[in-house]
Amino acid sequence: xxxxxxxxxxxxxxxxxxxxxxxxxxxxxxxxxxxxxxxxxxxxxxxxxxxxxxxxxxxxxxxxxxxxxxxxxxxxxxxxxxxxxxxxxxxxxxxxxxxxxxxxxxxxxxxxxxxxxxxxxxxxxxxxxxxxxxxxxxxxxxxxxxxxxxxxxxxxxxxxxxxxxxxxxxxxxxxxxxxxxxxxxxxxxxxxxxxxxxxxxxxxxxxxxxxxxxxxxxxxxxxxxxxxxxxxxxxxxxxxxxxxxxxxxxxxxxxxxxxxxxxxxxxxxxxxxxxxxxxxxxxxxxxxxxxxxxxxxxxxxxxxxxxxxxxxxxxxxxxxxxxxxxxxxxxxxxxxxxxxxxxxxxxxxxxxxxxxxxxxxxxxxxxxxxxx
Numbered sequence: 001x002x003x004x005x006x007x008x009x010x011x012x013x014x015x016x017x018x019x020x021x022x023x024x025x026x027x028x029x030x031x032x033x034x035x036x037x038x039x040x041x042x043x044x045x046x047x048x049x050x051x052x053x054x055x056x057x058x059x060x061x062x063x064x065x066x067x068x069x070x071x072x073x074x075x076x077x078x079x080x081x082x083x084x085x086x087x088x089x090x091x092x093x094x095x096x097x098x099x100x101x102x103x104x105x106x107x108x109x110x111x112x113x114x115x116x117x118x119x120x121x122x123x124x125x126x127x128x129x130x131x132x133x134x135x136x137x138x139x140x141x142x143x144x145x146x147x148x149x150x151x152x153x154x155x156x157x158x159x160x161x162x163x164x165x166x167x168x169x170x171x172x173x174x175x176x177x178x179x180x181x182x183x184x185x186x187x188x189x190x191x192x193x194x195x196x197x198x199x200x201x202x203x204x205x206x207x208x209x210x211x212x213x214x215x216x217x218x219x220x221x222x223x224x225x226x227x228x229x230x231x232x233x234x235x236x237x238x239x240x241x242x243x244x245x246x247x248x249x250x251x252x253x254x255x256x257x258x259x260x261x262x263x264x265x266x267x268x269x270x271x272x273x274x275x276x277x278x279x280x281x282x283x284x285x286x287x288x289x290x291x292x293x294x295x296x297x298x299x300x301x302x303x304x305x306x307x308x309x310x311x312x313x314x315x316x317x318x319x320x321x322x323x324x325x326x327x328x329x330x331x332x333x334x335x336x337x338x339x340x341x342x343x344x345x346x347x348x349x350x351x352x353x354x355x356x357x358x359x360x361x362x363x364x365x366x367x368x369x370x371x372x
Contacts, residue, residue, distance in 0.1 A: 035323025037074030071370020145195035164192030208236035213245025279333030282347020
């Protein structure tokens with residue numbers, strides 16, 4: 001009888017756990033991010049120069065298919081106007097967009113409005129736009145944006161999100177669009193917005209700043225943008241933990257920005273090294289063994305950092321944290337696929353932050369990102 005009574009008490013305790021404790025956990029279970037993405041702007045040139053991609057088991061395959069099978073659901077592609085090497089133009093975007101959509105993934109198009117890199121330190125006009133008066137410069141922004149996006153729509157691969165400018169902390173198309181003259185900045189950004197919406201009203205427009213831990217920058221910039229009537233749907237951030245402040249300052253900023261401006265927020269650029277070694281004879285930009293405290297430059301450290309950034313995005317109040325893109329996931333050490341489009345001998349300073357290792361295999365961070 002005592003054994004029966006003990007068994008009944010044990011059963012009752014287990015039933016209580018199932019009925020009470022587990023539902024409590026279920027209510028706090030981790031929701032999947034809407035965006036689990038990768039920037040693969042370097043992919044077309046890498047493939048043309050013989051770049052190889054393998055899954056985690058070593059099986060050679062299409063890089064986009066490998067990313068998709070790992071659980072990624074969004075791809076980011078940059079667009080330059082007339083780059084020296086002929087890559088990152090409408091031609092490559094159209095080709096890659098067909099492949100992206102065939103994998104069931106969504107597409108973010110990132111307009112740099114330049115013939116080369118546009119970022120906080122440089123926002124150089126395309127050579128063909130250099131001498132245009134302001135009204136014609138604004139029209140060039142509209143026409144270029146419309147041309148690329150309408151071509152995507154006509155081939156059945158409409159962009160889901162579009163960045164009007166890249167890391168535009170100081171404005172775009174300097175000096176005309178510098179935000180030392182906010183009305184000009186606003187006019188150029190709204191020209192891009194109008195072109196996006198004319199092609200597809202459902203496509204979301206992103207405004208993208210770097211320095212994701214700098215709350216003062218974001219408040220100053222978006223307060224001015226709102227005061228000058230800049231139109232947008234989503235706030236985009238770059239956050240690299242080794243450059244842009246602690247994870248906690250990033251958390252404070254993304255939470256504040258989402259609440260202050262009432263817009264969804266997405267990290268359109270983040271990354272972390274998986275090794276300190278070099279693969280192409282060109283010095284890497286990040287070489288420290290522990291670029292951020294507690295996160296080693298190892299495959300495990302790379303995966304852990306992506307997970308840490310993702311958790312912060314997931315916890316943005318009101319469900320306004322959309323997700324993240326790891327930057328240049330396919331930019332491996334392929335000779336000729338360097339950083340400078342005008343210099344074929346330039347190397348790649350980023351291959352130790354890709355999602356493919358030096359043996360061309362998918363790294364653990366890819367699977368981590370796909371499950372976030």
